[in-house]
Amino acid sequence: MKNLVFVLDGPLRNIPISALYDGKQFLIEKYAISTSPGLQLLGPKPLDRQALPTLVAGSTDPMPDLGLKSLPKVLVEIKKIAATLAKTDILLNQAFTRDSLQRSILGKPARIVHIATHGQFSSQANQTYIVSGIGDRININQLGDILNNRDQAQSQPIELLFLSACQTLKSDPQAALGMAGMAVQSGARSTIASLWYADDEASAELVGKFYEHLIDPKVATKAEALRLAQLDLINNPRFNLPVYWAPYVLLGNWL
Template structure:
């Protein structure tokens, strides 16, 4: 209804016009009734049946698999509260809390939005892709790791956990918590070294994602993909061609892939439903209007978060891979306790899981990681979380010598190998030269800046 139905400023009037306690109480009751009616109308919409309902332990337990606890990370004025939900050996749900006093809301704000100027803050550099971001990222993670990741990892090991689902609140959602370093047995480690890591907007959303993933577990692996719709992503086409080759010959329909000016919104939606959707294109997070954050398709046509939240176009997708910049950034300025971003949009649109990125990414390292991820998931039959984790750890440890050999093989594939060249000869040669002149034992993508932006949201 309009403002008058819920009581606008003019209706209640000033202090002298409020009337007696009985009249004011009646107005408050009427406003509560109107609010309850609005909530009930929202709950009649598909997917909003539990809107604003308080979850109980059974609700949260539905999102918790054996060996994979769910960790709510709740910043407060006095510190960070970690609410850990898990299953006991007998299968019953249980919950406990950890307290991290050093990581208050003010401390997190200092790390994320602090700095001598706004342009030097973590958040600003994350969104703009500032060249100095890698150093700022390392500094922030160096503070978060010992304070938050270390005690959480210690408790997860005590529970014999193999994975964890993180539900970060506030501005913690901007950080790759899976990459925050801490000391373990005299070495430096991070959550990704010890556990498969998921992210989730809430327990309810994750429980729904688990249910969808289970329903789709036996579905044929079909692929719809777009690549380089704007014509300026040199490695995106080869990335999708490598991915499509892994889907070929598996007894399912041939991959539906579109490149360059043919990678339109109609081509994408016309290729749905598909169990896998791969989007190798530009992404953009819009600070001033997060619902306009988008993936850019051919003809400079955006696929916005607003559109995703309004539809169910990705129903049936086991996984959406948004292989683009800033596709996992969530709203951090105006809704500090909510997770509103493209991953939540794809989950709302029907997908069971989404892989996105927390900042602008390099197209070479992205193409390498994506190929490795799909090889692990499809050829080795690893779960999505384990395949992504292994691909990230591989990217962090691969040497320049190994990469030089990879690109040299792409530049001159053996005639009798049966494998076509998917990377253009000039790009393959450039890669071979780039890494061939490096120290062969150097790990060019070892810094978290290269492998940490990729996050899995959903099941």
């Protein structure tokens, strides 16, 4: 299976490349796809599937003061991750704060950081953030600092930062710039995030499938694991429309 790496500019950054359609099939049905936030690509380094300690932070509760509804399927998502990846630490709801996230990232050798909560991406740093389990906004600069500090304290970098249940600002045509900035500033070799609002139930399904494929020794790359998860949704009558599977994109190292 071949991998295509796109370097996109302007409004093209908001196009779900995986959903390009030639009249017979989607591009994702032919190729694994990743996007680079710049012309400089990270050196290829295969993922060590035998050593994937994972930190998962998530929020399921509604936050009426912020106008945010509950995300009940986040719990399903987290259970799927824990069942697939043996070494998983979990920060859920009230246990998920800015401080607890920082302590866990700095104190534990997580290779994957998966955050399932409300959030927004924008071209403006102060409008690009995730929401903790107690309603605090953790903006792009704060998260980048936490992850960069972790890289200085640990000998191995974070292989994957997965931002689930987040959404872009629909009114901001440059919103993907914020996501690209997140990928660069985080210090992670790869970032998976969504171009638009991700359906709660479809996200849980895609995330579960992604990690199942990721640990499969027959699946060569992170880009291919995401591709196979998207194909699983395409082949599921409940989630076969692009609105369900196309939002998620892989930024950075496709291996």
